[in-house]
Amino acid sequence: MSELDHDHALNQSINALSDALQSGRFVRMRRLLAGLHPAETAHLLESLPPNERKICWPLINPDLRGEVLSYIGEEVRTDLMTDMDTADLINATEDLDTDDIADILQDLPDHVVHEILRAMDIQHRRRVEAVLAYDEESAGGLMNTDVTTVRTDITLEVVLRYLRMLGELPENTDSLYVVDHNDHYLGTLRLSQVVSRNRSLLVSEVMSHQVDPIPANMTDRDVARRFEKHDLISAPVVDKDNRLLGRITIDDVVDVIRDEAEHSMLSMAGLGEDEDTFATVKRSVHRRSVWLAVNLLTAFLASWVIGLFETTIQKQVALAVLMPIVASMGGIAGSQTLTLVIRSMALGQLNSKNERWLLRKEMLVGATNGLIWATAIAIVTVIWFNSVSLGLLIGTAIVINLVAAALAGVTIPLGLKRIGIDPALSGSVLLTTVTDVVGFMAFLGFAKLFIV
Amino acid sequence: MSELDHDHALNQSINALSDALQSGRFVRMRRLLAGLHPAETAHLLESLPPNERKICWPLINPDLRGEVLSYIGEEVRTDLMTDMDTADLINATEDLDTDDIADILQDLPDHVVHEILRAMDIQHRRRVEAVLAYDEESAGGLMNTDVTTVRTDITLEVVLRYLRMLGELPENTDSLYVVDHNDHYLGTLRLSQVVSRNRSLLVSEVMSHQVDPIPANMTDRDVARRFEKHDLISAPVVDKDNRLLGRITIDDVVDVIRDEAEHSMLSMAGLGEDEDTFATVKRSVHRRSVWLAVNLLTAFLASWVIGLFETTIQKQVALAVLMPIVASMGGIAGSQTLTLVIRSMALGQLNSKNERWLLRKEMLVGATNGLIWATAIAIVTVIWFNSVSLGLLIGTAIVINLVAAALAGVTIPLGLKRIGIDPALSGSVLLTTVTDVVGFMAFLGFAKLFIV
Numbered sequence: 001m002s003e004l005d006h007d008h009a010l011n012q013s014i015n016a017l018s019d020a021l022q023s024g025r026f027v028r029m030r031r032l033l034a035g036l037h038p039a040e041t042a043h044l045l046e047s048l049p050p051n052e053r054k055i056c057w058p059l060i061n062p063d064l065r066g067e068v069l070s071y072i073g074e075e076v077r078t079d080l081m082t083d084m085d086t087a088d089l090i091n092a093t094e095d096l097d098t099d100d101i102a103d104i105l106q107d108l109p110d111h112v113v114h115e116i117l118r119a120m121d122i123q124h125r126r127r128v129e130a131v132l133a134y135d136e137e138s139a140g141g142l143m144n145t146d147v148t149t150v151r152t153d154i155t156l157e158v159v160l161r162y163l164r165m166l167g168e169l170p171e172n173t174d175s176l177y178v179v180d181h182n183d184h185y186l187g188t189l190r191l192s193q194v195v196s197r198n199r200s201l202l203v204s205e206v207m208s209h210q211v212d213p214i215p216a217n218m219t220d221r222d223v224a225r226r227f228e229k230h231d232l233i234s235a236p237v238v239d240k241d242n243r244l245l246g247r248i249t250i251d252d253v254v255d256v257i258r259d260e261a262e263h264s265m266l267s268m269a270g271l272g273e274d275e276d277t278f279a280t281v282k283r284s285v286h287r288r289s290v291w292l293a294v295n296l297l298t299a300f301l302a303s304w305v306i307g308l309f310e311t312t313i314q315k316q317v318a319l320a321v322l323m324p325i326v327a328s329m330g331g332i333a334g335s336q337t338l339t340l341v342i343r344s345m346a347l348g349q350l351n352s353k354n355e356r357w358l359l360r361k362e363m364l365v366g367a368t369n370g371l372i373w374a375t376a377i378a379i380v381t382v383i384w385f386n387s388v389s390l391g392l393l394i395g396t397a398i399v400i401n402l403v404a405a406a407l408a409g410v411t412i413p414l415g416l417k418r419i420g421i422d423p424a425l426s427g428s429v430l431l432t433t434v435t436d437v438v439g440f441m442a443f444l445g446f447a448k449l450f451i452v
Numbered sequence: 453m454s455e456l457d458h459d460h461a462l463n464q465s466i467n468a469l470s471d472a473l474q475s476g477r478f479v480r481m482r483r484l485l486a487g488l489h490p491a492e493t494a495h496l497l498e499s500l501p502p503n504e505r506k507i508c509w510p511l512i513n514p515d516l517r518g519e520v521l522s523y524i525g526e527e528v529r530t531d532l533m534t535d536m537d538t539a540d541l542i543n544a545t546e547d548l549d550t551d552d553i554a555d556i557l558q559d560l561p562d563h564v565v566h567e568i569l570r571a572m573d574i575q576h577r578r579r580v581e582a583v584l585a586y587d588e589e590s591a592g593g594l595m596n597t598d599v600t601t602v603r604t605d606i607t608l609e610v611v612l613r614y615l616r617m618l619g620e621l622p623e624n625t626d627s628l629y630v631v632d633h634n635d636h637y638l639g640t641l642r643l644s645q646v647v648s649r650n651r652s653l654l655v656s657e658v659m660s661h662q663v664d665p666i667p668a669n670m671t672d673r674d675v676a677r678r679f680e681k682h683d684l685i686s687a688p689v690v691d692k693d694n695r696l697l698g699r700i701t702i703d704d705v706v707d708v709i710r711d712e713a714e715h716s717m718l719s720m721a722g723l724g725e726d727e728d729t730f731a732t733v734k735r736s737v738h739r740r741s742v743w744l745a746v747n748l749l750t751a752f753l754a755s756w757v758i759g760l761f762e763t764t765i766q767k768q769v770a771l772a773v774l775m776p777i778v779a780s781m782g783g784i785a786g787s788q789t790l791t792l793v794i795r796s797m798a799l800g801q802l803n804s805k806n807e808r809w810l811l812r813k814e815m816l817v818g819a820t821n822g823l824i825w826a827t828a829i830a831i832v833t834v835i836w837f838n839s840v841s842l843g844l845l846i847g848t849a850i851v852i853n854l855v856a857a858a859l860a861g862v863t864i865p866l867g868l869k870r871i872g873i874d875p876a877l878s879g880s881v882l883l884t885t886v887t888d889v890v891g892f893m894a895f896l897g898f899a900k901l902f903i904v
Contacts, residue, residue: 307773341729
């Protein structure tokens with residue numbers, strides 16, 4: 001079955017589910033839900049409006065709910081969990097990986113976490129507690145504690161015998177870790193080496209030191225960057241004394257990479273990356289109004305600038321007609337520079353040396369594009385309003401605003417980062433403020449001085 | 453060494469390199485470059501302005517250039533390769549994975565590709581040609597042909613003996629693939645199973661059918677979605693007759709995921725995802741001017757609308773002062789909806805059932821936020837201009853524009869997708885057109901009718 005057919009089939013079962021839901025055929029719904037992979041069920045739940053979501057959730061097999069939860073974004077997950085009692089939660093989290101359990105527990109109130117931990121056997125609880133001790137957005141919070149370890153002084157034959165005794169390896173195991181008797185990390189033993197090298201070789205002769213162990217307090221973004229840079233599939237996590245704590249596998253890192261890449265886009269529109277598209281009206285109104293309020297201040301500032309030139313506009317109404325062009329060209333050019341700089345910063349490409357180069361370059365681009373479009377706009381203006389001076393005026397204002405936009409597009413995100421504010425979140429508001437104020441000020445100011 | 457130290461060290465060597473570059477100390481540069489991982493060298497090159505890049509490139513060890521190229525984005529890579537002759541390219545690509553070679557070859561002119569292929573041994577060339585036969589953005593283009601295959605009717609003991617005979621497994625091998633004598637895919641044999649199960653078991657008893665093979669013509673985005681959904685590390689690729697062609701490993705998929713997630717943000721600013729931050733002024737001017745031209749049309753349209761009400765504005769200049777507020781609040785609210793819808797579409801969350809729910813919800817959010825902010829803006833306006841009618845006017849226009857913005861924010865991306873246009877690329881221009889035109893029309897139109 002091709003992915004297309006597969007997606008098609010998934011969409012069909014979503015449609016069938018919606019139909020069953022609307023007609024209240026719960027038995028049919030339960031049967032349809034049972035045919036889905038937990039990841040698909042998660043996708044389905046995220047695509048449902050809140051009421052349908054609430055109806056659907058109890059119909060999902062209780063034993064699978066934990067796995068379904070582990071695939072769901074934080075906002076929707078918290079909503080679903082508030083309707084579950086502690087016994088349900090214990091049941092749902094029972095068979096999950098430690099990092100997924102820790103992820104889920106972090107959203108719950110302390111007394112519930114305590115009860116869930118109490119219901120686990122000691123070994124399991126220790127592991128979850130080890131992960132919980134670290135920040136959710138650190139290597140420790142990402143890691144799984146289900147590592148298989150071996151010593152240096154045994155042969156591959158013995159390793160094979162030991163693995164056969166264990167019976168089953170944790171999911172996505174591609175490597176064993178080599179530790180000393182105090183659990184200090186010594187190296188990595190790839191399974192591909194275990195199966196392809198001579199059985200009489202010692203672990204110490206075969207193990208690799210290529211992968212640096214990851215400190216538990218490294219941020220998840222740095223972990224993602226290291227995985228990307230070195231094409232890793234799994235990596236060991238150690239504490240500050242180099243003691244092995246667990247391992248991070250790439251499937252957990254993929255989520256971090258996607259979140260990070262989406263973060264900039266959503267932040268630039270004032271949205272969070274866990275934003276639930278199908279959140280209730282009330283919640284959406286609340287969230288978005290904050291962003292509108294911030295932008296309203298910018299808009300009022302722009303209006304205030306225009307207000308300074310009321311008499312000028314009254315004498316020459318064409319100014320009011322043309323002024324949005326000056327502001328909007330600046331805004332567009334500036335947001336291109338801003339987007340590029342924010343993305344380069346996220347990829348770690350900027351440093352003191354090339355920042356200056358970039359600033360000069362962007363200002364040159366702004367000036368050149370300013371001249372090109374100033375000429376075009378000036379010509380249209382001269383023809384439209386039959387006034388050469390108006391054409392010269394708007395042309396000059398456009399060049400000034402595009403250079404200002406380039407300057408702002410580079411310096412605003414760099415400045416924000418330096419003072420510890422997320423440039424993706426507040427960069428675009430500040431940029432628009434600059435391009436509006438400079439645009440209106442230049443256009444109307446020169447008009448007052450030279451034309452009217 | 454923590455990643456922080458590591459990044460710090462990398463930044464230091466970038467700075468040291470820049471210094472050596474500016475003072476022309478090439479021997480020192482060569483030594484500094486030799487100390488970097490190919491991925492780090494790639495990162496360094498991408499962070500350098502074009503001239504420095506050109507100086508640096510010949511100083512990199514020729515044997516590593518191919519690997520460095522495989523880590524570099526398309527735009528920069530093509531630039532670097534135009535300076536290499538065919539012998540250099542043959543040397544550089546020699547030791548690369550087939551998918552990386554195919555990736556690089558796709559950017560080169562046909563006669564160079566032909567020469568490079570001729571220089572390979574037959575087996576290698578066949579593999580590369582197999583990948584080249586597929587679109588760069590398909591499973592076939594992503595795959596590696598270095599698969600290790602086994603038959604069903606042998607025991608794990610025999611598998612182990614065979615692997616030991618092979619000596620070394622391809623990088624990132626976590627699974628072997630089981631095929632019949634016609635290379636038809638039958639199942640996957642995980643290395644973790646090979647090492648942990650009883651050696652006398654047959655491959656057919658141990659192999660897994662959990663992973664559906666991926667058809668070679670599946671798009672890379674669908675491949676990425678499947679990897680994410682099922683937490684895969686590698687997956688087999690088959691042709692339409694279910695014959696095994698190769699395998700895709702997660703490290704190649706990670707690039708697809710990042711590109712896809714970045715695509716929306718960059719497109720919304722009219723930028724391509726391979727955009728080189730340090731492109732030359734000439735190239736940047738050329739690219740950005742297209743986007744400015746498109747947006748200029750929108751701006752002129754808005755000006756034309758304002759022009760319809762010139763006499764109205766002349767009578768009441770306060771209208772010119774306030775009108776940017778109406779347009780900008782609509783633009784901000786609309787782009788929040790647009791961003792959310794574009795992201796949900798990229799995640800495959802929207803379908804005919806929930807689209808209607810989402811449209812109704814967004815319009816309700818728009819109306820509610822419209823009422824809230826209309827009231828606030830109206831109060832400020834009444835105080836500022838001492839005119840109740842002006843307050844009522846702007847309040848009404850704001851509500852109308854925010855509802856229109858919500859309507860446009862949902863319907864524009866859905867409509868664009870239906871006619872096969874990328875909503876991220878043209879959505880924001882169209883949205884601004886709507887919010888500008890509706891905003892100015894409502895505000896100035898009502899003013900003409902009721903106030904002036």
